[in-house]
Amino acid sequence: MVTLFKMFDQISLFIVNLTLTFSFHLTSIFVINMKVTYCTDVDRSVVLSNFEKRGWVHVGPDDDWNFYWAGIQTCRSLFSIDSGYRMHDNQMINHFPNHYELSRKDMLVKNIKRYRRELEREGSPLAKRLDGKYLYLDFIPVTFVLPADYNLFVEEYRKVGPSTWIMKPVGKSQGTGIFLINKLSKLKKWSREGKNFNTSAIKESYVISKYIDNPLLIDGKKFDLRLYVLVTSFRPLKAYLFKSGFCRFCTVKYNTSVGEIENLLIHLTNVSLQKQGDEYNSIHGGKLSIQNLRLFLESTRGKTVTEALFDNIVWLIVHSLKSVSYIMSNDRHCFECYGYDIIIDDNLKPWLIEVNASPSLTSTTVNDRILKYKLIDNMLSVVLPPSGIPDVRWNKCPSREAMGNFELLIDEELAAKDKSGPSIKIDQKERLKRKT
Amino acid sequence: MEELKDKSLHLTAEKLAEELQKMDNYTTFYEDLQVLAASYDVSIDDFKNTLVQAVNKGSMETNLRNAVFHWLRSHENNKQMVVREEITSRESLDYLRKAQITWERRIQKSLESMCEEIGIHLSYYRSKADRDEMLQKWNELSTYNTNLERLRPVYAPKDFLEVLFSLHNPNYRMISDDMIWDFTYLPLKVKTLSELRHLYRDLATADLLLGLTTLTKMSCGSTLQGEQERIALGEKVLEYQHAPVCQEFLKLCAPRSLRGRLWTQILGSNVKSSEQHYTELKERVLNYDMLIDKLITKDVQLTACNDDQYFVFEDVLHQIMLCFTRDTDVLSVFNSSTSHPILTSLKGKPSKEAIYPPNGIIPFHGFTMYAAPICYLFNDPVSLYSTFRAFYLRYWFRLHNISSHPQSILGLCILFQRLLQRHETNIWSHFMSHNIHPIRVVFKWLMKGFSGYLLPEQLLNLWDMIIAYDSLEVLPLLAVAILSFRKDNLLQVNTLQNVDSVLVDLSSLNVMSLLQLALKGPNQI
Ligand SMILES: Nc1ncnc2c1ncn2[C@@H]1O[C@H](COP(=O)(O)OP(=O)(O)OP(=O)(O)O)[C@@H](O)[C@H]1O
Ligand SMILES: [Mg+2]
Numbered sequence: 001m002v003t004l005f006k007m008f009d010q011i012s013l014f015i016v017n018l019t020l021t022f023s024f025h026l027t028s029i030f031v032i033n034m035k036v037t038y039c040t041d042v043d044r045s046v047v048l049s050n051f052e053k054r055g056w057v058h059v060g061p062d063d064d065w066n067f068y069w070a071g072i073q074t075c076r077s078l079f080s081i082d083s084g085y086r087m088h089d090n091q092m093i094n095h096f097p098n099h100y101e102l103s104r105k106d107m108l109v110k111n112i113k114r115y116r117r118e119l120e121r122e123g124s125p126l127a128k129r130l131d132g133k134y135l136y137l138d139f140i141p142v143t144f145v146l147p148a149d150y151n152l153f154v155e156e157y158r159k160v161g162p163s164t165w166i167m168k169p170v171g172k173s174q175g176t177g178i179f180l181i182n183k184l185s186k187l188k189k190w191s192r193e194g195k196n197f198n199t200s201a202i203k204e205s206y207v208i209s210k211y212i213d214n215p216l217l218i219d220g221k222k223f224d225l226r227l228y229v230l231v232t233s234f235r236p237l238k239a240y241l242f243k244s245g246f247c248r249f250c251t252v253k254y255n256t257s258v259g260e261i262e263n264l265l266i267h268l269t270n271v272s273l274q275k276q277g278d279e280y281n282s283i284h285g286g287k288l289s290i291q292n293l294r295l296f297l298e299s300t301r302g303k304t305v306t307e308a309l310f311d312n313i314v315w316l317i318v319h320s321l322k323s324v325s326y327i328m329s330n331d332r333h334c335f336e337c338y339g340y341d342i343i344i345d346d347n348l349k350p351w352l353i354e355v356n357a358s359p360s361l362t363s364t365t366v367n368d369r370i371l372k373y374k375l376i377d378n379m380l381s382v383v384l385p386p387s388g389i390p391d392v393r394w395n396k397c398p399s400r401e402a403m404g405n406f407e408l409l410i411d412e413e414l415a416a417k418d419k420s421g422p423s424i425k426i427d428q429k430e431r432l433k434r435k436t
Numbered sequence: 437m438e439e440l441k442d443k444s445l446h447l448t449a450e451k452l453a454e455e456l457q458k459m460d461n462y463t464t465f466y467e468d469l470q471v472l473a474a475s476y477d478v479s480i481d482d483f484k485n486t487l488v489q490a491v492n493k494g495s496m497e498t499n500l501r502n503a504v505f506h507w508l509r510s511h512e513n514n515k516q517m518v519v520r521e522e523i524t525s526r527e528s529l530d531y532l533r534k535a536q537i538t539w540e541r542r543i544q545k546s547l548e549s550m551c552e553e554i555g556i557h558l559s560y561y562r563s564k565a566d567r568d569e570m571l572q573k574w575n576e577l578s579t580y581n582t583n584l585e586r587l588r589p590v591y592a593p594k595d596f597l598e599v600l601f602s603l604h605n606p607n608y609r610m611i612s613d614d615m616i617w618d619f620t621y622l623p624l625k626v627k628t629l630s631e632l633r634h635l636y637r638d639l640a641t642a643d644l645l646l647g648l649t650t651l652t653k654m655s656c657g658s659t660l661q662g663e664q665e666r667i668a669l670g671e672k673v674l675e676y677q678h679a680p681v682c683q684e685f686l687k688l689c690a691p692r693s694l695r696g697r698l699w700t701q702i703l704g705s706n707v708k709s710s711e712q713h714y715t716e717l718k719e720r721v722l723n724y725d726m727l728i729d730k731l732i733t734k735d736v737q738l739t740a741c742n743d744d745q746y747f748v749f750e751d752v753l754h755q756i757m758l759c760f761t762r763d764t765d766v767l768s769v770f771n772s773s774t775s776h777p778i779l780t781s782l783k784g785k786p787s788k789e790a791i792y793p794p795n796g797i798i799p800f801h802g803f804t805m806y807a808a809p810i811c812y813l814f815n816d817p818v819s820l821y822s823t824f825r826a827f828y829l830r831y832w833f834r835l836h837n838i839s840s841h842p843q844s845i846l847g848l849c850i851l852f853q854r855l856l857q858r859h860e861t862n863i864w865s866h867f868m869s870h871n872i873h874p875i876r877v878v879f880k881w882l883m884k885g886f887s888g889y890l891l892p893e894q895l896l897n898l899w900d901m902i903i904a905y906d907s908l909e910v911l912p913l914l915a916v917a918i919l920s921f922r923k924d925n926l927l928q929v930n931t932l933q934n935v936d937s938v939l940v941d942l943s944s945l946n947v948m949s950l951l952q953l954a955l956k957g958p959n960q961i
Binding site for chain 2: 218219220221249253279281283284285286287288289291292295296298299300302303306365367
């Protein structure tokens with residue numbers, strides 16, 4: 001087994017080197033004029049090797065950097081008022097200062113709820129409802145923030161009857177602190193024990209979401225999707241979707257019996273959690289490419305429903321971004337790559353579970369490493385102007401070649417300029433027609 | 437004259453009727469006929485005519501036509517083509533037959549010594565507790581507990597290749613041992629490139645091949661009009677349920693959404709009784725515990741379970757592969773090949789000889805890969821199983837036994853070598869000058885039908901071509917096309933190991949365009 005890994009490693013190195021020598025010629029032209037300097041506080045080889053490949057020079061945070069690959073903490077403090085830091089035109093950073101509007105579980109829900117209300121007030125056809133449910137914007141599981149919305153939750157719980165819910169601490173990640181409940185009494189017990197409902201202790205707040213208990217299974221196992229979405233501007237909205245997303249599978253067969261409600265290996269798809277299970281396989285890491293998922297679905301379920309599913313996924317991403325586009329501080333120095341977590345149910349309806357502002361860049365397998373290397377590479381070529389040097393004055397319209405494995409989701413600026421051509425993937429009117 | 441024609445027609449009909457009675461779906465067919473005969477459409481006064489009319493009106497005629505089609509397909513393919521134009525369905529070359537027998541003995545010995553080493557018998561009656569556990573875990577067999585630590589695959593493709601290399605034509609005196617591997621001395625007739633071009637002419641000249649575009653885009657945008665039209669046509673073809681028409685349609689590759697149904701039609705694996713058959717096989721798995729189960733389980737674990745393209749199907753693969761070992765219908769492959777199933781005396785009854793395993797097939801390392809890609813096409817194990825079995829019975833069994841059939845592994849190896857030597861002379865002589873055996877480079881691709889080497893979608897396109905043109909010759913053709921495509925890199929390396937590393941990652945290849953390239957160019961490939 002060890003030798004097998006070595007071999008794989010060799011291969012991926014080989015591939016990486018190939019790409020290296022190939023693209024060297026492209027970038028070298030610009031390096032002659034000016035050396036791009038970068039700074040980083042994350043130690044991820046897929047990131048660093050991309051900088052090296054471009055011939056960028058590493059500098060410290062206090063030096064004159066052009067490109068900062070920062071953790072969210074660093075980014076926040078850089079943008080904070082007390083830091084007093086002002087970026088110049090040739091600087092760029094990989095987060096928006098208030099990304100949490102999208103990436104915090106409670107904020108995401110609040111923003112989407114608000115977005116729907118606003119559209120409804122405007123009388124937009126998008127906000128049409130049927131039996132109380134939004135027809136086109138019902139893409140997140142019913143969710144409440146605890147303790148604040150406790151009464152609302154209880155009301156809903158009584159209304160829907162026996163059901164399973166999932167509790168998630170808003171401030172944690174990688175599946176920590178998550179549990180399922182199917183009885184109100186359990187929630188009460190939990191709140192009494194942990195004294196979590198002391199409203200002053202806001203930091204331990206939770207979201208409670210309707211558990212999607214009919215997930216699409218493949219050979220009996222649950223999975224979710226991890227898709228990468230790159231945003232280069234929120235106003236006008238410019239977003240790209242990385243084509244090589246993947247599914248993350250549970251290692252244990254799905255089972256809704258009450259006895260198994262505490263077995264998180266059945267219910268949670270987080271790789272960090274599944275890794276600890278006995279059945280975890282480090283060769284494939286439980287990851288299946290989205291192309292293969294699509295092949296399976298088209299073959300077994302048909303083309304029309306599969307296409308509708310992928311359309312709906314694109315739709316969901318675009319509207320989740322729109323829901324925060326007016327709140328995000330639209331700093332021209334910023335771009336951000338979000339990890340979208342999506343669950344597909346057995347009616348092939350996609351549900352948005354969560355958006356991560358710093359999706360994992362550790363690689364669990366060789367293919368994973370190749371994928372993430374490519375993700376960063378393509379990301380850099382989308383956010384950088386053709387000169388290869390960060391420049392906020394650039395119009396942020398990458399060429400088709402520069403997009404690599406990304407495809408354009410939406411570009412409101414292009415759409416406004418060129419009313420005739422469809423620059424949002426699915427024309428809204430078209431879609432409304434199709435749905436009704 | 438007319439009379440003579442009538443007579444021969446009558447004889448053919450008689451022969452066919454006899455053959456049909458032996459087919460899987462005969463019972464259901466007969467039942468349908470009885471139901472029809474009892475229906476209002478058929479009157480007792482004019483029984484014969486009204487019955488024929490009723491048959492022609494409903495789906496029975498289609499079923500009958502398809503049955504004849506499947507019968508014809510399976511019989512044409514079993515004729516052997518040897519240089520001396522002998523036509524028999526059994527092996528005519530004595531030394532190949534002997535080699536196969538020796539090889540089977542070796543396998544048998546190796547099985548027996550494995551039993552001894554581990555201290556188990558070839559077959560047991562399963563204990564009640566074990567049976568219950570297995571039944572409970574039937575849908576998650578990957579968690580069914582068996583100790584496989586000490587088990588090794590019986591043989592791997594490279595072992596089998598050595599056996600092929602050692603084949604020796606007694607009519608030739610070898611000039612030197614070096615030349616053995618190029619099979620020159622075996623009198624097997626294989627197609628030339630122009631014959632292949634003729635066979636695959638539809639593929640070569642097609643303007644719109646579905647497999648050329650791949651699933652790379654996330655959102656669909658608009659599907660190409662040509663593709664839409666083909667899907668619509670395909671739907672229509674399927675509606676009529678005529679297997680030969682389906683086969684014709686498949687020649688330009690299947691739309692993803694229709695592939696499963698097309699394959700089922702053409703392979704005739706849509707038998708009504710398959711559900712019941714599968715349940716019986718399951719029962720047989722539950723009743724007996726066999727060494728072969730452990731070998732199969734081990735193979736699933738070593739291959740599909742570790743493969744990032746197929747791991748999601750591990751449980752259903754366990755299931756169908758176990759059922760396969762119990763399927764005595766598979767024994768029919770021995771009617772048309774040199775090989776024989778292993779006979780052993782099972783303990784208990786006094787020296788009773790039995791075929792082992794019940795289906796007669798000893799899996800080699802990677803055997804599971806014959807089934808893995810088909811998992812993408814079906815959600816239920818029964819359809820999956822039937823299609824896999826039909827595929828095996830028609831094609832795969834040829835890839836792991838020694839025979840002079842042009843579609844046998846030997847024939848495919850020779851075809852590969854001829855094509856490479858004649859049409860990629862540069863690569864050929866480069867390999868020669870560095871003492872690299874070309875067949876070693878591609879043997880595993882050929883023996884596993886490329887399964888595990890191409891992305892699933894590409895692989896399914898390739899297998900479309902196998903079914904549509906009813907031939908495995910597309911495998912060596914693709915092998916040569918791949919070498920040709922990577923020529924520049926191949927010419928820069930000069931050891932087998934480095935050649936392998938140039939070819940290790942085939943995930944970027946598009947099968948249909950490579951095949952077209954190979955078939956189209958005047959002197960290319
Ligand atoms: N409403 C739901 N229905 C079904 N499954 C869910 C639901 N919410 C979450 N899950 C499962 O739980 C997993 C973890 O949830 P989530 O992604 O929201 O939190 P997290 O992984 O802890 O946060 P982060 O991704 O920031 O590390 C998901 O990947 C999904 O498999
Ligand atoms: Mg998550």
